[in-house]
Structures are given as structure tokens and as C-alpha cells.
Amino acid sequence: MITGRKYRVKALGKESREMFFTWSAAQMLIYNALVQERMYFLGFFRKFGGKLPPIDQKYSHLINREDGAYAWMHKVPSQIFRNGAVLHKKAWSNYFAGITRQPIPKRVKGADRSLWLTQELFSIKQVSKNWYELSVGTKTISGGRFLFKAHRPFTEPVSVHLKSSGTEIFISFSCEEEFQQYPETKAEKIARLSQYGKDELLNISVGIDRGVVTPFQLSDGRRFDYSQTQKDRLKASERRKKHYQRMMARRIKGSSNWKKAKEKARCCSRYAAYVRRDFAHKTSHAIVGNESVEIIGIEDLKIKSMTARPEPKKFEDEEFLPNGANAKAGLNKAILEKAWGLTERFIEYKAQRAGKLIIKVPAPYTSQTCSRCGCQAKTNRKSQALFRCTHCGFTQNADRNAAEVIKAKAVELFHSEGIKPKEVRRTMRLRHKPACASA
Known part of the structure; x- marks a missing residue:
């Protein structure tokens, strides 16, 4: 059975963190450029008619290598650009299949980042009992290294997603989970x-x-309800959040102190989200575990x-x-x-x-x-x-x-x-791979 995993990762060195934000910005730039190009074609088609060009994965015409504004992208592997184009094509395929809404450009500055890495861009090795190291990069372009703790073994995935939430970075992927006795369909x-x-x-x-x-x-x-300790801490977190929001309102937007207050308010919201997620996991486990x-x-x-x-x-x-x-x-x-x-x-x-x-x-x-x-x-x-x-x-x-x-x-x-089983649409095909190699 295919299952998803998500773990918090720690960037090993400042260069690894900078690599994540640089590569994610490049991938999102290609995605946004292709979405804007497609929206232009759609607007032209609705007004003048004609024939729409096919949705493909071409992106080279969007990057001007001679322009100095694109110099920072020279250190980014071409596979990152290709993955951005693939994400663009998948987004439109899911839209035509009725799975998602019409794609729109994603905000890059001041927003959480996402980086999709395919098999040739990363490797995972086990460094201790529960700790794994994610190495990112190619033969010619070095990337970075990230450390994460997994509570149980997993098969090496075909692709991984690195996502940021505030100051934290998470890794998520799909893998095949083995069962001693496979459950009924x-x-x-x-x-x-x-x-x-x-x-x-x-x-x-x-x-x-x-x-x-x-x-x-x-x-x-x-x-099932929150414990009294959780309720008290959530109330205290809400009071601190409102306090930092008032501080933001009294400071110049975009200033250093404004950003500090914003990050503290975001930490309060993140804590409340973690408490709700913990409560949901424990409640669902107790209900299903009977x-x-x-x-x-x-x-x-x-x-x-x-x-x-x-x-x-x-x-x-x-x-x-x-x-x-x-x-x-x-x-x-x-x-x-x-x-x-x-x-x-x-x-x-x-x-x-x-x-x-x-x-x-x-x-x-x-x-x-x-x-x-x-x-x-x-x-x-x-x-x-x-x-x-x-x-x-x-x-x-x-x-x-x-x-x-x-x-x-x-x-x-x-x-x-009677209840009929619901049909599940699969949008991605995964291949089976052996377990992660130990150090």
C-alpha cells in the first residue's frame, strides 16, 4: 500500500538553506512564467479565436542567458527548470480532469517555498538508527545536505518535496508500506x-x-476533547499572537522589527496548528484502533x-x-x-x-x-x-x-x-525501489 511520509529536516550548513530557497525560486519562476504564458494564449483565444498551442514542457524560451537578471539561475541545474515545467503540465492535466482548479501564478516573495526533486537530484542514506541524510545536487552542481529523523524504515522514494513553513523546512514523499497481513479492500x-x-x-x-x-x-x-493543559496553552498562545499583531500594527511595514514581530506571531499560530494536529492524530488513532x-x-x-x-x-x-x-x-x-x-x-x-x-x-x-x-x-x-x-x-x-x-x-x-466503493483517481505513477542504503 502506498503511504505518505512527512518529516522536519535540518539544513546542514548555511549553503544548504540558501540552495533550497534559490532552487525553489527558480522552479517557481518557470512555473509562473508558463502559467502566465498560457493565460495570455487563453485570453487571446477568447477574444480573437483561432487555435490554442498544445500544453508542453518547453521552457528554454523563457530564460535569457545573456540577461544579467538571470545570472543567479546559472548555478541551478536544468532538471529543476524541467520539473517546474512538468508541474505546470500536471496542474493543467488535473484541471482538465476536474481534480483541481485552474492554475494561477504562485507568490514567491514572502511566501512559503516548495521544491520538487526527482530521482537524479537527490539520494538518501541512513546515518544511524533513526536518522537519515538527504543529499541534493548533481555531478556538476553541488546542492546541500539535510538531516531528518524517521520513526520507521521506508523504501527510497522516486521523488521528494521540500517545503518551508516559516523558518522550518519539511520533507514529504510517498513510499510503499509493507504489511504482515494486507487489509481487505x-x-x-x-x-x-x-x-x-x-x-x-x-x-x-x-x-x-x-x-x-x-x-x-x-x-x-x-x-475526546483537548486536555486542560492544552486549553490553557492555546489561550496563552492566542493572547501572545494578538500582542505581536498589535506590535506589527505600530511598526513600519517591512522593517526589521516588523518582521521580528511577524515571525513571533507566526510561531504562535504554528503552535496552535501543531496542537490541533496532535489532537487529531490521537483521536483518530483511538477511534480506528478499536x-x-x-x-x-x-x-x-x-x-x-x-x-x-x-x-x-x-x-x-x-x-x-x-x-x-x-x-x-x-x-x-x-x-x-x-x-x-x-x-x-x-x-x-x-x-x-x-x-x-x-x-x-x-x-x-x-x-x-x-x-x-x-x-x-x-x-x-x-x-x-x-x-x-x-x-x-x-x-x-x-x-x-x-x-x-x-x-x-x-x-x-x-x-x-448498500454502499458502493468510490473510484480513486491516481495522478502519479510510482515505481518500486529497494530500501534506503545504510551508512
Whole structure:
């Protein structure tokens, strides 16, 4: 099974760090130039008609070797330019296939960098038990060396991506992961579970309800939330972030002190992102790691729509009316802090690796339906915490009741309608390679 890995790397020497930013700028320059050229052709075609030139990987006409402005690119291998052209062609191929949006030029100055290295530009060797060294460069042009720690062995990848986030650099790649017992495919899983009865499916299922007060409530009684230490540290990090943002507002934009305050504010945001990612990984691991569960039901929430800004309201004389934007902004922030979408993505890929089935249940009325009698009414949930059925008198924690409803609906969807495996589009072909060589 192909899996992705991502590790933080340490540049060995100032030259290695400079190489990364120089080569990434050259690759992004070629990509942006090709995108702008294509946009020019499209604009000309829409206005005057004619025939569009094919999307190819030619880039030599974009670089003037005699121009002094391009002198810094002479120390960059030609494979870096070629990879930028390949990324441009892939971007348009994915756009025509309906996978991504139309390519646009990427910002280079003041933005995070990305560098795609193919097989002839790098090598990875193991220097100790868990430490690996990435050497970048060609026979004629030396690059740099980076050190990273991998918690488990991997096969050497065909290509790697080096990406920067603030002052940190990360390496990411895809590799083949070996299993002692290969998990069932989704089709095999569906075929086997289709032979079970409804009661048997309920015994091996779990429902997940997501909320603002309790991020994740399971039908078996388990609850997942940030620890008190994490909550306190996140609040302190948010206060420091606002402090540094006020410092930025009082300083000259682009000055040395302004950049220092900006980096400190960014560190606060990065810490909060790390906490959310850690919470998502631990929560998804605990949910998927339960061996008695084979079906996981989860609400099909449109988080992007739920956290969208409210539309402005205008009166007849074109004066703006209150639209609750401040209250909605607070709700949006509370939803995004709970890492609903990130945890859902982690649950999906971990469930696939573990051979478990994910069923998304329509979200409407799950919090107003009784898990015992099925009565649906607004009066069933008069408060945020307590659920009391007006028909049968059943009383339970509101989130726990909603999780049980989601579980029952997931089993009902599978038992009555059936679930078909979704087709996966592959955009890149990988070759198998031997494991990394030891030092």
C-alpha cells in the first residue's frame, strides 16, 4: 500500500538553506512564467479565436542567458527548470480532469517555498538508527545536505518535496508500506459485511457526533476533547499572537522589527496548528484502533459552508443592516479550533489502512431524534446538554444520543441501500525501489 511520509529536516550548513530557497525560486519562476504564458494564449483565444498551442514542457524560451537578471539561475541545474515545467503540465492535466482548479501564478516573495526533486537530484542514506541524510545536487552542481529523523524504515522514494513553513523546512514523499497481513479492500469489506444481519452490524459499529462543546462524542460513551493543559496553552498562545499583531500594527511595514514581530506571531499560530494536529492524530488513532469496531458512522458535515461569512444585508437606501457577522465569526473560530475536518481526514485514511468502513450519514435532525423510539421533534432538545424525548420520556446526554442516532442511521444505510466503493483517481505513477542504503 502506498503511504505518505512527512518529516522536519535540518539544513546542514548555511549553503544548504540558501540552495533550497534559490532552487525553489527558480522552479517557481518557470512555473509562473508558463502559467502566465498560457493565460495570455487563453485570453487571446477568447477574444480573437483561432487555435490554442498544445500544453508542453518547453521552457528554454523563457530564460535569457545573456540577461544579467538571470545570472543567479546559472548555478541551478536544468532538471529543476524541467520539473517546474512538468508541474505546470500536471496542474493543467488535473484541471482538465476536474481534480483541481485552474492554475494561477504562485507568490514567491514572502511566501512559503516548495521544491520538487526527482530521482537524479537527490539520494538518501541512513546515518544511524533513526536518522537519515538527504543529499541534493548533481555531478556538476553541488546542492546541500539535510538531516531528518524517521520513526520507521521506508523504501527510497522516486521523488521528494521540500517545503518551508516559516523558518522550518519539511520533507514529504510517498513510499510503499509493507504489511504482515494486507487489509481487505473496500469492495471485499462490503461483500463480507453484507452477509451480516442488522443486529450484528450494530454490535460492530460506532457513531461519531461532532460538537463545539465536546469535539467528538462516540456512541459507546467515549469522549475526546483537548486536555486542560492544552486549553490553557492555546489561550496563552492566542493572547501572545494578538500582542505581536498589535506590535506589527505600530511598526513600519517591512522593517526589521516588523518582521521580528511577524515571525513571533507566526510561531504562535504554528503552535496552535501543531496542537490541533496532535489532537487529531490521537483521536483518530483511538477511534480506528478499536478492534471490535468495523463500521464507523460519521456526520456528513459541510464544514466549509458552515464556517462561511454571512452575506451582507442592505436596506432600500443602501445602508447596511446588522447581519450577525461578529457572532458568526466567533462560532466559525470555535468550529475550526475543534479540528473536525482534520480529524475526519485522519480517520478516513487510517480506517482504509485498517480495513474498516466509513459511512457518512446526513446530518439534519440527528440531534432532534430519539435513539430509542425514533421520535423527531424540536422540543426533544430544549438545552445544549440534555436530551429528553417528548414521546417516550427517554433522557440522555444530548451528544451521546446523537451519536447513537448516527450509528443506527449508518447501519440502516448500509443494510437497506448498500454502499458502493468510490473510484480513486491516481495522478502519479510510482515505481518500486529497494530500501534506503545504510551508512
